[in-house]
Amino acid sequence: MEEQNKKILLVEDDPNFGTVLRDYLMMNDYDVVHAKNGMEGFEKFKKDDYDLCILDVMMPYKDGFTLAKEIREKNTDVPIVFLTAKAMKEDVLKGYKVGADDYLNKPFDSEVLLMKIKAIIQRKATETIADSKQFEFEIGRFHLNSKLRFLRFDGGEPVKLSPKENELLRMLALHENDLMPRELALTKIWRDDNYFTSRSMDVYIAKLRKYLKPDEKVEILNIHGEGFRLVVNS
Amino acid sequence: MEEQNKKILLVEDDPNFGTVLRDYLMMNDYDVVHAKNGMEGFEKFKKDDYDLCILDVMMPYKDGFTLAKEIREKNTDVPIVFLTAKAMKEDVLKGYKVGADDYLNKPFDSEVLLMKIKAIIQRKATETIADSKQFEFEIGRFHLNSKLRFLRFDGGEPVKLSPKENELLRMLALHENDLMPRELALTKIWRDDNYFTSRSMDVYIAKLRKYLKPDEKVEILNIHGEGFRLVVNS
């Protein structure tokens, strides 16, 4: 079994810096796809699966944060790292909110960069162990397509789900009949764990219960203080 | 049920900086134990479980890296973050090698610090999935599922248990037919041992007896002054 090189999407508009960085990464056995702006970056992202995205924050047309958000909508798991010209506090905070895994200040030391990249990719690798990407579920008489974000009852008209509805239901389905801890959903989907995100989640549970009403055998039970449980009664 | 604060071990020899940082973290709902040097840090580490260690790199007697290595020998999982006076490349690299999760440059922005701490602790939280505890028990004709907190008689409808009911019954089941000392339940479940918690426990014993009534072969006996005994008569 040969070891597959890790694939990195690099989005950086500065041609000099971008090329140097790309070459350096390639020299270190990463497969690098280099996009020159946000649009291009998103196009390339959609076309392939990456192990890491490195996004410049300052870019014309579409800045790194906007791009990050688009990427996050498609994929909740890819590690994202931001490049900032200097450590601007607002940037850093904004980055973490969008789900950044780290950020790097330009100019940075190349060895440090490599180390960080390695650490981040490895981290994800261990997390994603049994997290087999599953996107379709049978939930009683419902069919959930988590990739296209719809839920269909029997053979009827599919209902469109919002991103949050979709991810929450998917997370419940992944733990069918078992406990899905509150904390897990909050940290994975909301990327934060506080009173308000928790209440927000409750609102979404209510929405899902409404969607699932047609099949009285399917219910979302609460385990007080712990989380929720999607059960399908036989 | 009260939310447990996350516990942080802070090892920092500079009294001013250390105190300020400690207070700031405590203001933000972390439980902080502050050690003034590496030795003390290791002692404190051995005495308790922490969610995060923040280690100053430059310390007399025992530097942060050495301490980190000792900590890693005892515990492979605690997140470790280093404090460095300035971003010295060697330090950073060395830190990552020892298994650092991140490093912070002094002086740093307090909000950024909080954000990072939050992110790191969260990361670990999701990694720690199932610690192979025993969650299921057969008690006479009952089945106890301690993870989902329910108790089922024969094949009937499961009864939901509250956290305390659940833990207490689980502890009894772990000592089936044997003495479960009062003190054990009080210290492990109530985390306190006084007149009132003791009475509270008695209330829960009464509740459990009620739940267990359907099977007359199952009973909770009292051993005066000692504790309780869950017996299953044949």
Added chain:
DNA sequence: TTATCATTTAACCTTACGTTAACAAAAATG
């Protein structure tokens, strides 16, 4: 910009939990 949709925040209500108090019963003490 307006219109539309997703998400968060607020409000209000219900349920769940745990503690405490009160009183009764049992066991130990001397």
Added chain:
DNA sequence: CATTTTTGTTAACGTAAGGTTAAATGATAA
């Protein structure tokens, strides 16, 4: 046997978590 200590049991109370709906905010597309 009288008295003290421990346990059994029920009910009331205060607090926290969850259910639900609606309004406010934010983001996106026309």
